[in-house]
Amino acid sequence: MKEEPELIEKIIGALTYITMGMAGFVWLIIGLFTKARLKTFLQFHIFQSIFLALAFAVISIFVGWVSNLLSVIPLINKVVAQINFLLNMPWFFNYSFIQVILYAFLFYLAIQAFRGKYSYVPWVSEVIGHNISH
Numbered sequence: 001m002k003e004e005p006e007l008i009e010k011i012i013g014a015l016t017y018i019t020m021g022m023a024g025f026v027w028l029i030i031g032l033f034t035k036a037r038l039k040t041f042l043q044f045h046i047f048q049s050i051f052l053a054l055a056f057a058v059i060s061i062f063v064g065w066v067s068n069l070l071s072v073i074p075l076i077n078k079v080v081a082q083i084n085f086l087l088n089m090p091w092f093f094n095y096s097f098i099q100v101i102l103y104a105f106l107f108y109l110a111i112q113a114f115r116g117k118y119s120y121v122p123w124v125s126e127v128i129g130h131n132i133s134h
Helices: 007-018 022-034 040-070 076-088 097-114 124-133
Strands: none
Touching (some): 007 022, 007 040, 007 097, 040 076, 040 097, 040 124, 076 097
């Protein structure tokens, strides 16, 4: 039976998703200097949020690169420009569709961490869980 995480662990776990891994990274640095051992719950959420933030950055750079590459091809550039506009135009409280989806997902993960639950993201959670448990 897994023990219930402490309140500070729940707060740090939630904050690490909201800050795209930065709060968790700072907590890892603090733990490194104080030589404190982080519990599995906190390690899981910190590493998952950092991994998701890095994955989002890499995917954003790749999609931007492909979009720029396709924008120089005649006829395709009109379609790429239209898709780019539709995905990035203000949609909900001046946020784009992609931003709304991303923030809703991060908010869900933060709530799950604050509730003391292990959130599941396909493939990512399996890799993180496997590496933390060993």
